[in-house]
Amino acid sequence: MTTCPFNPAEDGAQMAFDGRMSYGDYLRIDQILDAQAMLTPAHDEMLFIIQHQTSELWMRLALHELDAARRKIAADTPHEAFKMLARIARIFEQLNSAWDVLRTMTPSDYSTFRAGLGQSSGFQSWQYRLIEYAVGNRNLAMLKPHAHRPDLTARLEAELARPSLYDEALRHLARHGLPVPEAVLTRDLRAPWVHDAGVLAAWEIVYRDPQKHWAAYELAEKLVDFEDYFRRWRFNHLTTVERVIGFKRGTGGTSGVAYLRRMLDIQLFPELWALRTTL
Numbered sequence: 001m002t003t004c005p006f007n008p009a010e011d012g013a014q015m016a017f018d019g020r021m022s023y024g025d026y027l028r029i030d031q032i033l034d035a036q037a038m039l040t041p042a043h044d045e046m047l048f049i050i051q052h053q054t055s056e057l058w059m060r061l062a063l064h065e066l067d068a069a070r071r072k073i074a075a076d077t078p079h080e081a082f083k084m085l086a087r088i089a090r091i092f093e094q095l096n097s098a099w100d101v102l103r104t105m106t107p108s109d110y111s112t113f114r115a116g117l118g119q120s121s122g123f124q125s126w127q128y129r130l131i132e133y134a135v136g137n138r139n140l141a142m143l144k145p146h147a148h149r150p151d152l153t154a155r156l157e158a159e160l161a162r163p164s165l166y167d168e169a170l171r172h173l174a175r176h177g178l179p180v181p182e183a184v185l186t187r188d189l190r191a192p193w194v195h196d197a198g199v200l201a202a203w204e205i206v207y208r209d210p211q212k213h214w215a216a217y218e219l220a221e222k223l224v225d226f227e228d229y230f231r232r233w234r235f236n237h238l239t240t241v242e243r244v245i246g247f248k249r250g251t252g253g254t255s256g257v258a259y260l261r262r263m264l265d266i267q268l269f270p271e272l273w274a275l276r277t278t279l
């Protein structure tokens, strides 16, 4: 038995990177690890920053996948979108598990740096709003916190001008002969979604005979799966917030827990939930 430490170079590992692209170069690790600018000496501020930053990275991937999934549905190849929609649901599952790390922060820990946050809050996450707008939850009031950033406002406005994921799903259904009301297909895309009896009736046709409408059925279940995980994210956020700040107002200025509780009631694909009762 040898006591010498193993040298990976003997196994062919690349050990010299002068002038060649390394792991850190490719992934811009220096930039990423340089972005945790703590504003206070509080130990737990690092956890708080990294939890938000990693969430934003996962949201970036979710947006990337959402964009592609929508294009596939618009091109009437929904089966190619299923993998992306499944991945988005898994991203939210991952974000749901991440709350367990943040929950190790007590109210006492948070109070050591909360004042340093000023008015900043996840409420101002433009990627989160972009996800909401992309899937179909379009509330124009949420544009306002980004008015000082014309580049972000332009991105959010561009999203509002496009059919949402749900709009694309319904257009796809209509092209396959399902009776989606014309008013829904030509609706004002910027307007918030309003529950529609005709859309519910169209989904009911799909769910009453899944074999006949298999792709639409599978698409519907992928949407429900995503919303299920998204709801859990909202709920986990809410309980974490209550555990850490109780019923204090948020740094973003809202009532805090009461505001987040209200957001829990928002349904992304209401007809897909309603049909569970009506079927």
Ligand code: HEM
Residues within 6 Å of the ligand: 051, 052, 055, 056, 102, 110, 120, 121, 122, 123, 124, 125, 128, 237, 240, 241, 244, 245, 249, 250, 251, 252, 253, 254, 255, 256, 257, 259, 260, 263
């Ligand atoms: C201890 C940790 C956290 C606390 C106490 C907290 C608190 C709050 C509060 C009170 C709000 C309501 C808006 C306000 O008045 O500020 C809010 C909104 C929000 N937070 Fe957090 N949060 C925490 C962690 C996170 C994390 C890790 C994320 C991940 C990105 C996040 C994302 C969001 C988002 C996206 C909203 C907007 C929700 C909506 O408008 O529906 N929060 N947060």
